Amino acid sequence: MTSTTNPLAGRRVLVVEDEYFIADDLRRHFEERGAEVLGPVPRVEDALALIAATAEIDAAVLDVNLQDEMVYPVADALQARGVPFLFATGYEKTAIPARFADVRHCEKPFEPERIAGALFA
Amino acid sequence: MNLEPSVWPRGDGEMAERIREHDWAATLLGPIGRWPQSLRTAVDMVLAMPGPANILWGPAHVQLYNDAYIAIAKDRHPELLGRPAAEGWPEVHAEVLVPVMKRAFAGRATRIADLSVTLLGHDGRSVQRAFDTTWSPIRDDHGAFAGAMELLVEVADRRREETNLRESEAQHRLLIEDWVQAVWETDGSGVVVADSPSWRAYTGQTLGEWLGYGWLDAIHPDDRSYAERQWREAISAHGLINTEFRLRAPDGGWRWTNVRAAPVLNAGAHVEKWVGINIDIDIRKRSEERYRTLFDAMDEAYAVVEVIRDESHAWSDFRFLEVNPAFMQHTSMPYPVGKTATELLGTPNPRWTQMYGQVLDTGEPLRVQEAEQTLGRIFDLNIFSLDRERNRVAVLFTDITGRVCAEAALRESEERFRALVTAGGNTIYRMSPDWRRMYQLDSATLAATAEPIEDWVEKYILAEDLPRVRAAIDVAIDTKSLFELEHRVLLADGSVGWVLSRAVPLLGPNSEIVEWFGAGSDVTTRREMQERQGVLVAELQHRTRNLLGVVRSIAQQTMAQTGPTEHFREQFNDRLSALSRVQDLLSRSDQEPITLRALIQTELDALGAGAMQDRIRLHGPFVRLRKATVQTFALALHELATNARKYGALTSEHGQLRVTWRTYAADGEGRRLLLDWVEEGISHPLEGRDAVSKRRGYGRELIERALPYVLQAETSYELGETVLRCSIDLPLSERADPRTRA
Numbered sequence: 117m118t119s120t121t122n123p124l125a126g127r128r129v130l131v132v133e134d135e136y137f138i139a140d141d142l143r144r145h146f147e148e149r150g151a152e153v154l155g156p157v158p159r160v161e162d163a164l165a166l167i168a169a170t171a172e173i174d175a176a177v178l179d180v181n182l183q184d185e186m187v188y189p190v191a192d193a194l195q196a197r198g199v200p201f202l203f204a205t206g207y208e209k210t211a212i213p214a215r216f217a218d219v220r221h222c223e224k225p226f227e228p229e230r231i232a233g234a235l236f237a
Numbered sequence: 238m239n240l241e242p243s244v245w246p247r248g249d250g251e252m253a254e255r256i257r258e259h260d261w262a263a264t265l266l267g268p269i270g271r272w273p274q275s276l277r278t279a280v281d282m283v284l285a286m287p288g289p290a291n292i293l294w295g296p297a298h299v300q301l302y303n304d305a306y307i308a309i310a311k312d313r314h315p316e317l318l319g320r321p322a323a324e325g326w327p328e329v330h331a332e333v334l335v336p337v338m339k340r341a342f343a344g345r346a347t348r349i350a351d352l353s354v355t356l357l358g359h360d361g362r363s364v365q366r367a368f369d370t371t372w373s374p375i376r377d378d379h380g381a382f383a384g385a386m387e388l389l390v391e392v393a394d395r396r397r398e399e400t401n402l403r404e405s406e407a408q409h410r411l412l413i414e415d416w417v418q419a420v421w422e423t424d425g426s427g428v429v430v431a432d433s434p435s436w437r438a439y440t441g442q443t444l445g446e447w448l449g450y451g452w453l454d455a456i457h458p459d460d461r462s463y464a465e466r467q468w469r470e471a472i473s474a475h476g477l478i479n480t481e482f483r484l485r486a487p488d489g490g491w492r493w494t495n496v497r498a499a500p501v502l503n504a505g506a507h508v509e510k511w512v513g514i515n516i517d518i519d520i521r522k523r524s525e526e527r528y529r530t531l532f533d534a535m536d537e538a539y540a541v542v543e544v545i546r547d548e549s550h551a552w553s554d555f556r557f558l559e560v561n562p563a564f565m566q567h568t569s570m571p572y573p574v575g576k577t578a579t580e581l582l583g584t585p586n587p588r589w590t591q592m593y594g595q596v597l598d599t600g601e602p603l604r605v606q607e608a609e610q611t612l613g614r615i616f617d618l619n620i621f622s623l624d625r626e627r628n629r630v631a632v633l634f635t636d637i638t639g640r641v642c643a644e645a646a647l648r649e650s651e652e653r654f655r656a657l658v659t660a661g662g663n664t665i666y667r668m669s670p671d672w673r674r675m676y677q678l679d680s681a682t683l684a685a686t687a688e689p690i691e692d693w694v695e696k697y698i699l700a701e702d703l704p705r706v707r708a709a710i711d712v713a714i715d716t717k718s719l720f721e722l723e724h725r726v727l728l729a730d731g732s733v734g735w736v737l738s739r740a741v742p743l744l745g746p747n748s749e750i751v752e753w754f755g756a757g758s759d760v761t762t763r764r765e766m767q768e769r770q771g772v773l774v775a776e777l778q779h780r781t782r783n784l785l786g787v788v789r790s791i792a793q794q795t796m797a798q799t800g801p802t803e804h805f806r807e808q809f810n811d812r813l814s815a816l817s818r819v820q821d822l823l824s825r826s827d828q829e830p831i832t833l834r835a836l837i838q839t840e841l842d843a844l845g846a847g848a849m850q851d852r853i854r855l856h857g858p859f860v861r862l863r864k865a866t867v868q869t870f871a872l873a874l875h876e877l878a879t880n881a882r883k884y885g886a887l888t889s890e891h892g893q894l895r896v897t898w899r900t901y902a903a904d905g906e907g908r909r910l911l912l913d914w915v916e917e918g919i920s921h922p923l924e925g926r927d928a929v930s931k932r933r934g935y936g937r938e939l940i941e942r943a944l945p946y947v948l949q950a951e952t953s954y955e956l957g958e959t960v961l962r963c964s965i966d967l968p969l970s971e972r973a974d975p976r977t978r979a
Contacts, residue, residue: 135783136869136943139789158947181779183865183947206782211775224782 123236124151130176131156132163132190133204134183138224142177142231149232158182163190169195175235176201182210191216202234245269246280253284255318263475264319265297273378274432278422279386282512285501286388289590292375294384298322298330298338309368312359329354341374341385348372351392367392373417380438381843386417418494419515425500425508427472439494439515457483457491464496475500475508481518493522537635538567539698544593544628545577554579558629567636568612582611593630596620604638614638619844638650664736667884668753672710675753682759684729699725699733716740717750723760734761736784787868788813794935808935815875816833818843819868831867833860833910838895840871849887857898860910860969869939869947876936877914877963885961886916893917900969908969916961940965 129151133139139156146153154170157163159182167173167190176194178187180203187203194201202220203212209221220234246253261269267274276294283290291302300322307314317325323336333354337347348371355363370389377383389675419440421433429448437447440455456464460482471478478498483491487848500511532539539561547553557573565572570581578585586609596603609616618634664680675693678686683697690696699707702724713720720740728734740755791812799805818839822831837855845854862870886892898912937954940963944950950967 132948134865135790136939136946137794138783138786139946140942141790141793155948181783183863206786207775207780210344224786226786 120147124149124232127151127174127236128170128172129235130154130155130163130166130170130173130194130201132158132160132182132187133179134158134181135179138179145229146232157196159181160185160187160189163187164193168195173197173199175199177204177231177235178202180205180207188213188216191219200235202231204231245277246284247503248284250284251307252302252304252318255303255315256280256284259319265295265299265321266319273434274347275375275377275420275434276384278420278431278433278512279375279384281422281501281510282420282514283386285499285512288388288390290386290388292386293322293334293338293341294375295560298334300325302670307535309389326354326356337372338385341372342382344374344382346371346373375417375420376435376438378434380431380434382471403532417514417870421513421515423511423513425510427468427511436515438487439517440485442485455485456484471498472511478513481522484515486574492517492519494518532561535561536563537562537633540564540573540632540634541623542593542630542632544590544597544630546628552590552597555590555593557581562920567616567634568609568614570612582609585609585611593632596622596630597625597628600625615641649832656745663759664738664757666740666755666757668740668755670742670750670752671714672753677868680757682728682730682734683726697726699727701725710898713740713742713753714750717744717748720753723764726757734759735764736760759887784816784868788816791816791935794938798935811879812872812875812935814843815840815872816868819871822863823867824873826864826867831864833857833862833898833912835863836867836871837874837878840874844878846878846882846887846888852887852890852892853894853896855896857896857912858900860898860900866948866967869943873936873939873944873965876939881916881961891917891918892920903968906968910965910967910969912965914963914965916959917959919959919961 124146127146129146131139131142131146131153133142133156136158139158143153143156154166154173155163158168163178173194174191176199178190178194178201180187191201191203201220203216204222204224204226205212206224212219212221222231222234246256256269259269261267261272267809272357276292277293280301281294282724283301286303287305289303289306289309291300291306293300294742298321299318300320302310302317323330326334333352335350337349340347344830350369351367352370353365353367356366358364366543368391370387374382375384375386405592419433419436419438421429421436422431424430428450429452429853432444433447436442437444437453437836438448438474440452442451444457445451446454453461453465464480464482466482467478470476478496481493481495484494486492495516495518496513497516498511500508501510503509521960533756539559540557541559542555542557544552545554545556554577556577557575560573563572573581578589582707586607589609591604592605592607604619606615606617610613614636615638615843616634617637620630620632621778623631664678664683666680666686667676668674669676670688674689674691675686676689678693678697686693686696694703694706706722706724709720709722720738723735723737725733726736736757737760738755738757740753742750743752743754745751795809795812796805799808819836822835822839834855834857838883841847841853881887881892881894886894893916895915895917896912897915898910900910903909940952940954944952944965944967948967950965952966953962953964955962
């Protein structure tokens with residue numbers, strides 16, 4: 117498979133999501149399409165630790181509200197490394213800080229296919 | 238009336254006798270019996286006077302004088318009697334007497350105070366003497382001025398006599414007036430029997446009209462009964478007369494006159510006759526009348542009072558002597574003249590007497606506001622002394638009760654308005670036309686500004702809001718229209734609040750802005766509610782969409798195990814119901830904290846476990862769960878309860894369910910919760926049960942994978958022959974990581 121037909125193949129994708137079943141769905145979806153999932157992790161501190169410990173990250177999917185914590189420190193860390201990511205969240209786009217205005221935004225509930233498409237379109 | 242020469246003039250004084258016995262035929266006056274009546278009357282008056290007096294009569298200024306004058310004449314007496322003044326007083330005749338007599342013949346009086354003259358004594362030495370002297374013209378029987386009467390005192394004498402003067406003051410006054418219009422006499426009973434040319438000239442009456450009581454017809458009808466009564470009373474009392482009334486004038490008008498008359502007593506102390514004079518006081522009276530008219534017409538109240546002392550000489554009361562009509566309106570008192578304040582008011586404000594006494598004591602006028610409780614009024618008064626010798630003060634005042642009450646009412650109403658505005662968090666303020674100065678600010682929540690300030694921006698406005706505030710002010714000034722802005726302010730307690738501020742420009746005559754009047758309402762609570770509402774709406778969206786994501790995943794998982802079958806529908810519906818119940822708990826969690834016991838009880842009740850209370854035991858302390866943990870925990874409990882009901886301890890009558898929990902402190906991690914779910918007496922542990930033991934089912938995945946993932950729980954799940962034991966151990970307190978906590 118080439119990247120044009122399967123853009124996920126061989127990609128290292130970080131998943132940050134505090135709902136177990138959603139996280140597991142995404143994991144399964146990415147893995148079935150040949151991607152390597154980093155995580156999933158449910159907490160900001162776990163995500164930051166994972167980013168720090170991983171040399172190569174191709175993309176990331178971030179839930180915004182992680183058990184009442186906001187994911188923005190993770191987003192900042194990814195931006196600093198130039199890693200593309202998107203928000204997968206129940207919040208409206210307007211509730212997200214202005215510095216992430218250009219970040220793609222998928223509102224829940226979503227199909228994992230849409231996430232993949234949005235990440236590597 | 239013609240008296241025999243030998244008996245006139247009567248009286249036993251030296252000069253009366255000398256005049257009676259003088260050889261008048263040899264003088265320029267001629268025989269005494271032919272003297273004109275006016276001269277005889279003047280002589281009677283002069284002789285009746287207690288002080289020095291003399292008459293110069295005719296073109297030769299022939300001199301007649303009384304006993305008291307002898308002290309003036311000194312050694313020139315008695316040769317002076319009947320001699321022309323030019324011979325009697327050669328040193329002063331040309332210089333003093335001639336001009337005085339010239340004025341008298343022209344009908345004019347002369348008063349000279351401290352007239353200093355140099356006279357020659359009989360020894361030829363010159364003597365310096367000084368006199369106060371008054372000359373009044375006298376008419377002859379034809380009405381022409383024919384002589385003058387002089388009343389005088391030697392100045393050295395006068396000073397000595399002044400102390401004794403009081404007693405004879407009335408007489409003295411009678412005699413020293415400048416302007417005598419008429420001289421007359423009556424008999425002892427007050428009936429006019431002698432002609433008075435000067436009276437007739439003054440009033441225009443004929444002799445016939447004058448005689449008897451005809452003189453009364455010359456008096457103004459309004460004054461007539463008063464004048465007559467005064468006259469009769471004086472006659473019967475042998476008293477002096479000094480009264481004022483209006484007399485007919487020859488031109489037909491009325492002139493005010495002052496009548497003074499005195500009885501002439503004979504040796505037996507009987508009234509031989511009355512002598513009197515009329516002084517014209519018309520000019521004075523008319524000016525008095527003008528003042529009276531003014532006082533009567535003016536709106537201010539006016540009163541003259543006499544302040545009264547008590548036995549210990551302290552000011553104690555006062556009596557009204559005179560009031561104007563406005564006085565009655567301003568006080569609503571009964572007519573007060575002649576009465577004291579105590580008589581009128583009972584217990585008047587003692588300050589009146591004190592203030593009037595003070596004005597008399599100091600002579601300084603007083604301007605005061607003072608209330609009279611007995612009248613229920615407040616007055617604004619000017620008090621000034623009128624006659625300190627007679628303790629009289631004048632009071633000019635107005636009743637200001639209405640004004641004071643209105644002012645008080647206005648003040649009260651303003652205070653009420655301010656209280657109304659500032660109560661409930663409102664603010665009012667006033668600004669200069671360019672908003673540089675704040676004149677005033679009253680508020681319940683902002684620190685007040687009582688005096689104008691320039692730094693109101695620093696005092697009230699947050700720096701971040703300043704550009705917005707300035708912009709709104711500029712627009713309002715440019716358009717001279719309403720300023721309206723919602724902005725933050727620094728409150729008196731140092732915190733930050735929100736106000737909705739509105740100000741209107743007050744415009745002057747040329748539609749220039751005079752000042753801004755503004756009001757602000759405290760909208761802090763509303764703003765906070767709006768902010769909180771925004772957070773809540775975002776939360777709700779987050780929760781709802783997350784929930785739908787969970788539902789989607791549950792459906793996927795369930796279907797993966799059951800396929801799209803009836804069995805799927807049942808399990809999926811069960812799980813949705815569990816989700817729905819926990820949403821209920823979550824939505825009420827602000828009012829009602831979610832406890833572990835409530836979460837377990839809710840799931841058991843949903844399965845109809847109420848009837849199995851004897852086989853179920855729940856035991857553990859009060860534990861409050863964090864909202865973020867509730868949903869996953871509830872789904873796990875649902876799976877445990879469902880399995881117990883369908884395959885476990887709650888399927889048979891022998892089965893027992895025991896749920897126990899406790900909290901404990903873990904090393905360096907804060908408190909943890911340990912929950913044990915134990916089912917005993919299970920009949921068919923493996924029959925149909927979710928294939929839990931064979932492959933990882935949804936419930937088991939929840940417990941063994943989801944709880945550790947989401948809640949950092951440590952779990953175990955053991956299924957034996959007749960026993961199921963599940964334990965869940967998870968942190969209770971929130972992680973203490975400052976980096977990740979808001």
